[in-house]
Amino acid sequence: MADRHETITGDSLKELVDRFYTSVRQDNMLAPVFAAAIGTTDEEWQPHLELITAFWVAVMLGTGGYTGNPLQAHRKLPPFNALLFGRWLALFANTAHETHSIAPATLLIRKSVSMADAMSRDLYGASLNAPAMPVIPPAKRHYRSTPVFDTAGIPDALRRAHKTAAGVFARIVVEKGRLLYTIGHEQTHILTPEHPGVIEPDSPHFVTPLDDVKFTVEFYKEAG
Numbered sequence: 001m002a003d004r005h006e007t008i009t010g011d012s013l014k015e016l017v018d019r020f021y022t023s024v025r026q027d028n029m030l031a032p033v034f035a036a037a038i039g040t041t042d043e044e045w046q047p048h049l050e051l052i053t054a055f056w057v058a059v060m061l062g063t064g065g066y067t068g069n070p071l072q073a074h075r076k077l078p079p080f081n082a083l084l085f086g087r088w089l090a091l092f093a094n095t096a097h098e099t100h101s102i103a104p105a106t107l108l109i110r111k112s113v114s115m116a117d118a119m120s121r122d123l124y125g126a127s128l129n130a131p132a133m134p135v136i137p138p139a140k141r142h143y144r145s146t147p148v149f150d151t152a153g154i155p156d157a158l159r160r161a162h163k164t165a166a167g168v169f170a171r172i173v174v175e176k177g178r179l180l181y182t183i184g185h186e187q188t189h190i191l192t193p194e195h196p197g198v199i200e201p202d203s204p205h206f207v208t209p210l211d212d213v214k215f216t217v218e219f220y221k222e223a224g
């Protein structure tokens with residue numbers, strides 16, 4: 001996409017926030033939580049969009065007049081399923097890439113993960129949770145691996161949504177650091193050396209280095 005922002009500015013953040021909450025309002029799991037707190041009309045949403053844009057401007061650019069307390073705002077909400085954080089993050093990461101090039105999108109995604117983790121600890125006393133990882137069927141055999149990638153050397157193709165070849169499963173094996181693994185618009189997993197990721201065929205996904213990471217991808221397909 002030619003019009004992705006190369007740097008983070010007030011305008012780029014406004015576009016990100018507008019597009020992100022358009023997706024949130026269409027998401028069958030997130031929409032009800034927001035509809036109950038904010039409403040469903042554009043008039044009801046306008047002040048929220050302005051507030052959230054001000055929040056991101058303050059967090060990413062250190063300017064503007066946001067003086068709210070996000071942790072407290074979420075404590076006041078009726079309890080919601082902790083897995084919604086992963087869904088929120090998946091939508092956010094996709095929108096960050098739709099609106100920004102890889103380097104600024106990475107900064108935005110890292111910030112969103114650390115905020116979501118802080119909120120999850122505050123609300124549930126536990127860091128971010130995710131659904132069970134898919135499993136590679138036993139009939140699939142390992143047939144090749146990528147070289148080891150480090151943070152600076154991750155190919156762009158892995159940083160934006162892509163799929164494995166037809167019928168191919170893959171395992172993302174982290175040697176060091178933390179890698180955010182986003183599956184579709186629905187799930188995020190934080191991969192670590194103790195927690196590898198599995199990629200299913202036909203599943204759009206991408207990775208975002210959260211710190212100084214090293215990992216390989218192993219590919220599996222039907223023997224023969």
Ligand code: HEM
Binds near residue numbers: 037073074088111
């Ligand atoms: C499952 C995840 C989340 C849900 C369901 C959620 C939901 C909401 C809702 C319903 C509000 C409006 C509260 C109100 O006005 O009464 C709100 C406010 C807000 N949210 Fe979230 N949120 C989530 C995650 C996050 C994350 C990860 C961030 C930051 C990266 C964030 C940043 C904010 C901010 C800045 C506000 C405004 C706080 C203020 O009033 O100053 N939210 N959220």
